[in-house]
Amino acid sequence: MKIFLKYLLSILVIIIASLYLLDFIYTYTYHHGIARNKLSYIMQRENDTIDYVFIGSSRVDNTINADIITSITGKSAINLGFQGAKLDDYYIILQLLKKQNIKFKKVFIQVDYVFNMDGNSEILKSYLMPYIHNDFITALIKKRDKEFYLLKYIPFYRYLIYDYKLGFREFFNSAINHKSATDFKNGYFPKYGTLKGNLSASLPEKIVAENKTINKITSFAAKNNISIIYFMSPFCPNTAHLEYSKKLGEKLPTFLDYSNIFPTQNNYFFNCGHLNNEGASTFSKILAKDIMRIDN
Amino acid sequence: MIFNSIPFLIFLPTVFILYWFILKKLNSQNLLLLAASYLFYGWWDYRFLLLISGSTLIDYFIALAIQKNNDDGWRKTLLYCSIGCNLLLLGYFKYLNFFIDSFIDLGNSIGFSTNYTSLQIILPVGISFYTFQTLSYTIDVYRNEIKPTKNFIIFATYVSFFPQLVAGPIERAKNLLPQFSQKRKFSFLHAKSGIQLIIWGLFQKLVIADNCATFVNAIFKSYETLDSLSLILGAIYFAFQIYCDFAGYSNIAIGTARLFGFDLMRNFNYPYFSKNIAEFWRRWHISLSTWFRDYLYIPLGGSRGSKFQQVRNIFIIFLVSGFWHGANWTFIAWGGLHALFFIPLLFKKGETDKLFWKKLNYVAKFPEVLKISFTFFLTCIAWVFFRSSSISESLNFLGRILTNHSFKLKYLSIERYNIEMLLLIAVLVLIEWFSQTKEHPLTGNFELLKTIAIIWLILLFGVFSNHSSFIYFQF
Numbered sequence: 001m002k003i004f005l006k007y008l009l010s011i012l013v014i015i016i017a018s019l020y021l022l023d024f025i026y027t028y029t030y031h032h033g034i035a036r037n038k039l040s041y042i043m044q045r046e047n048d049t050i051d052y053v054f055i056g057s058s059r060v061d062n063t064i065n066a067d068i069i070t071s072i073t074g075k076s077a078i079n080l081g082f083q084g085a086k087l088d089d090y091y092i093i094l095q096l097l098k099k100q101n102i103k104f105k106k107v108f109i110q111v112d113y114v115f116n117m118d119g120n121s122e123i124l125k126s127y128l129m130p131y132i133h134n135d136f137i138t139a140l141i142k143k144r145d146k147e148f149y150l151l152k153y154i155p156f157y158r159y160l161i162y163d164y165k166l167g168f169r170e171f172f173n174s175a176i177n178h179k180s181a182t183d184f185k186n187g188y189f190p191k192y193g194t195l196k197g198n199l200s201a202s203l204p205e206k207i208v209a210e211n212k213t214i215n216k217i218t219s220f221a222a223k224n225n226i227s228i229i230y231f232m233s234p235f236c237p238n239t240a241h242l243e244y245s246k247k248l249g250e251k252l253p254t255f256l257d258y259s260n261i262f263p264t265q266n267n268y269f270f271n272c273g274h275l276n277n278e279g280a281s282t283f284s285k286i287l288a289k290d291i292m293r294i295d296n
Numbered sequence: 297m298i299f300n301s302i303p304f305l306i307f308l309p310t311v312f313i314l315y316w317f318i319l320k321k322l323n324s325q326n327l328l329l330l331a332a333s334y335l336f337y338g339w340w341d342y343r344f345l346l347l348i349s350g351s352t353l354i355d356y357f358i359a360l361a362i363q364k365n366n367d368d369g370w371r372k373t374l375l376y377c378s379i380g381c382n383l384l385l386l387g388y389f390k391y392l393n394f395f396i397d398s399f400i401d402l403g404n405s406i407g408f409s410t411n412y413t414s415l416q417i418i419l420p421v422g423i424s425f426y427t428f429q430t431l432s433y434t435i436d437v438y439r440n441e442i443k444p445t446k447n448f449i450i451f452a453t454y455v456s457f458f459p460q461l462v463a464g465p466i467e468r469a470k471n472l473l474p475q476f477s478q479k480r481k482f483s484f485l486h487a488k489s490g491i492q493l494i495i496w497g498l499f500q501k502l503v504i505a506d507n508c509a510t511f512v513n514a515i516f517k518s519y520e521t522l523d524s525l526s527l528i529l530g531a532i533y534f535a536f537q538i539y540c541d542f543a544g545y546s547n548i549a550i551g552t553a554r555l556f557g558f559d560l561m562r563n564f565n566y567p568y569f570s571k572n573i574a575e576f577w578r579r580w581h582i583s584l585s586t587w588f589r590d591y592l593y594i595p596l597g598g599s600r601g602s603k604f605q606q607v608r609n610i611f612i613i614f615l616v617s618g619f620w621h622g623a624n625w626t627f628i629a630w631g632g633l634h635a636l637f638f639i640p641l642l643f644k645k646g647e648t649d650k651l652f653w654k655k656l657n658y659v660a661k662f663p664e665v666l667k668i669s670f671t672f673f674l675t676c677i678a679w680v681f682f683r684s685s686s687i688s689e690s691l692n693f694l695g696r697i698l699t700n701h702s703f704k705l706k707y708l709s710i711e712r713y714n715i716e717m718l719l720l721i722a723v724l725v726l727i728e729w730f731s732q733t734k735e736h737p738l739t740g741n742f743e744l745l746k747t748i749a750i751i752w753l754i755l756l757f758g759v760f761s762n763h764s765s766f767i768y769f770q771f
Contacts, residue, residue, distance in 0.1 A: 001316065001482050001484075003484045004482070004484045004487045004488065007484070007488055007491070008491065010744075011491065011747065011751075014747075014748055014751065015751060018748075018751060018752060018755060019755070022755060022756075156755065160755070160758070160760035160761075161760055161761060162761065163758070163759060163760050163761050164759075164761050167757075168756045168757055169713070169716065
């Protein structure tokens, strides 16, 4: 038995040493390699100024071409839409921008049916993992993840659990400084064409009385003197319960409703909730003009 | 509780410490194993425990009654009672909805329509495995091949032994039962090989099976829009997914049992290096194929009798084997295809080696690779049926491979690159190819070095993001 326990111990020591070593290598690479997602891009950018910041889910990521906004308004802009992001994720991004001392003139936050939801996107959370030992990020994750202690104190655990976003391929691409398909200065990720079949969607019939995260965002903005404009990205023509946007408008202080801005143009949509590149370009131009009007 | 989960990571060392350091008496160790097994199984759903304990009680008493009775008629009646009870349980939980749905479909096709909806029946994990294990016990007692045990704890532990409870290997009483009656002595080499098997099993499951699963799910979900090459890769990936999922589980099960001083039978012997379908079935899910051989094929006459009888027996055994896997026509089709692939071997028995292959012997080992590739190709065709949700889906999948004619190696929309998966599979094939004479690849020279390398491969390429269950649990 003693020999076996020694053997077992040696295997355990090898595993633990491997975990520490891999954790160090991955963390170093993610901190020092080229930014391969928007969150890393924010973390690597400090003391900067961006005029217009667009925050939201894929309905921002695939919808707003920040370069078009810049070319029309003459002001800098960035698309900080994250796939699957929810309101609490928007709040995290706002706090991160503040923490990185990135100043901005206006923040545009996309809100739709997410107003009825709580919770976080696993994708955004995975992007936070390489920075878990940063005090600010530690506090963010501690509040939001029941596995926080495992993630923080078991070496390499965070990379194992989020392997689909921070696994070997992502590590390798970071290590060789392989650029992401997205230009993070713009942040827009286009979709092309239109999916086959009938495009349709349905918004919720009812709206919740209030959303606590929106309240947090609003008070955070007031406290930090940030100007926030909520807006709703377009949905395809065949969308049920579009009146939801009116109900939403009544709940939000400043709200631009673009939900039905393309009432007949199915060709602008990749699917019912996401514009394709053609639609996104047209929409970005409309939005830019509205921004200029608001600013003036 | 599944092997690749945090609860099991706590469960296993706890039971190990209690077993070897605290409870040193045989009876106490058996009792611990029984309690641990019930905890392990009840972790899924405590109601499953009622079922397994019921099955255990029935077979325990029936086996004793068979032993006591000298009257052949009574013995046979008791045996039928045991078989009937076990098959009734299996039939109710696993097949009832299938039979009802099939009758309704049949009724609809001839004009009788009904609004019936399927019953809400939860399928108890591993029911097919432990049912077959207890069945073999009573049959062996009836055949006077073993004596029934009077010790209920030993029998209950034999039925529910946690390493192999939910997905095998399906153990025979002849092999496993005596091990519960003998004092176990700790052996370093035995336990070390157990650890190696667990590590190798985890590699198969986490690195190959779970990575393949990502591709397989994406490909089978949208097969109608994918090109021929993607679909071919989908079939190949599934072949490796199901192999590494099940062989991985079996290796972890055998390795875990070794930590407690038990020897379970080998369940896989590098099946994709088989040179024909018959050999494939001697190397694939060995505990099930030998079960069917001993309790179904041989009683039916086996390879004796006329060619017609031989063909009939082959079809029966493969169709039943397919049906054992699941209540769906796709599994029956999978079994039927294997029977079809097997039939030519019955007619060419003895001739294949002498004539055709011998002529090709001059191309050194080339024909062997050809034979292996052809056998793998046949299994892949059958796996498409196994993976699909309906026969029509399988046929459309295979049909699209033949009609699409596009062979571009694209990456999937989830940004998983085929080339990475193919490299991982190539690593597995190479490792297994050079380990064919060994029980598993981590034995032999440079054991520690190989173990470290596999641990690194698991950490770097394993899928940990969702503790996916083992496919064979559903059977």
